[in-house]
Amino acid sequence: MLDSPTPVEATSGSRAVKSPNLAIDIAGIRMKNPITVGSGTYGHHGNFSQFFSVEEMGALVPKTIRNYRWPGNPAPRVHEVTGGLHSSVGIPSNDWETFISKDAQILESLELPVIQSVIGRTEDEYVEMVEKCSDLGIFAGLELNLSCLNLKQGGLDFGYDPIAAEKLVKRARKASNIPIIAKLAPDYSSLATVAKAVEGAGADAIALVNAPRAMCIDYKTRRPIIGNKIGALSGAAIKPMAVYMIWQLYQTVNIPLFGMGGVTDYRDAVEFMAAGARSVAFGTINYVDPMAIPKAIKDLEQYLVEAGIDDVNDLVGSAHL
Numbered sequence: 001m002l003d004s005p006t007p008v009e010a011t012s013g014s015r016a017v018k019s020p021n022l023a024i025d026i027a028g029i030r031m032k033n034p035i036t037v038g039s040g041t042y043g044h045h046g047n048f049s050q051f052f053s054v055e056e057m058g059a060l061v062p063k064t065i066r067n068y069r070w071p072g073n074p075a076p077r078v079h080e081v082t083g084g085l086h087s088s089v090g091i092p093s094n095d096w097e098t099f100i101s102k103d104a105q106i107l108e109s110l111e112l113p114v115i116q117s118v119i120g121r122t123e124d125e126y127v128e129m130v131e132k133c134s135d136l137g138i139f140a141g142l143e144l145n146l147s148c149l150n151l152k153q154g155g156l157d158f159g160y161d162p163i164a165a166e167k168l169v170k171r172a173r174k175a176s177n178i179p180i181i182a183k184l185a186p187d188y189s190s191l192a193t194v195a196k197a198v199e200g201a202g203a204d205a206i207a208l209v210n211a212p213r214a215m216c217i218d219y220k221t222r223r224p225i226i227g228n229k230i231g232a233l234s235g236a237a238i239k240p241m242a243v244y245m246i247w248q249l250y251q252t253v254n255i256p257l258f259g260m261g262g263v264t265d266y267r268d269a270v271e272f273m274a275a276g277a278r279s280v281a282f283g284t285i286n287y288v289d290p291m292a293i294p295k296a297i298k299d300l301e302q303y304l305v306e307a308g309i310d311d312v313n314d315l316v317g318s319a320h321l
Contacts, residue, residue: 031058038283074227084235113140147185159185173202250276
């Protein structure tokens with residue numbers, strides 16, 4: 001891990017140091033700080049609470065759910081690489097009834113906004129999940145996973161096709177009265193076009209980037225290492241690419257952005273926010289350092305004090321000034 005900033009004293013002589021504001025509002029979702037997690041990196045309902053209270057974060061994005069049981073992709077599913085993780089998990093899922101009986105009650109009890117990620121093989125399946133989750137009345141927002149690169153069947157075209165994405169988001173917007181967040185594919189060629197399309201369709205925010213496609217081959221066997229052959233790359237290696245895409249979309253759309261992709265500490269959070277993200281998600285680092293999030297929240301506050309910044313919202317888009 002990289003070094004932390006020098007702690008700021010609580011007082012300066014006889015004068016108390018003013019604590020900066022860490023609260024943000026993104027698409028009408030009030031978060032006490034801008035830190036959240038990428039779906040799929042924190043379990044269904046904060047499994048990492050054995051290390052710290054999930055309620056220290058600004059919001060929770062649980063694992064993506066669907067309307068039916070799904071086993072996920074064949075093993076092996078993950079492979080550590082330089083600067084990151086190569087994976088093809090395939091979003092294994094329980095059915096809706098199991099989600100209601102086991103996970104929904106826990107999520108409802110948490111005292112922080114919960115943004116549920118959903119996916120489907122077809123447009124109708126997405127909309128059905130949006131309706132069901134909205135009817136529960138426990139979620140602050142819904143994330144449409146339009147960009148799962150390692151899902152073997154269905155879902156892929158929505159993240160790359162502006163017409164398909166627009167149609168889906170428009171239907172989802174009509175089906176729900178809570179914020180809709182479109183999670184986009186990390187594709188340079190279609191990113192701006194798809195982002196404008198989902199904005200026009202009524203998306204309240206955009207989340208990016210999801211892990212880009214990747215492949216690893218065992219030089220001994222000359223065969224793909226993971227069971228699904230093609231997977232995705234996550235972790236610190238993709239951060240510069242992710243920051244660029246946030247930078248690009250900040251100049252392209254007028255709706256707020258959830259930034260993610262290789263975030264490891266408070267400095268990465270500052271970088272993403274300066275590029276244009278209003279909220280920042282930690283992902284792969286959770287498996288490496290389960291205390292990365294509470295440490296980053298504390299360090300971010302110290303950074304703001306040292307920089308003389310009274311409000312974390314002042315970071316958003318500051319690299320564009």
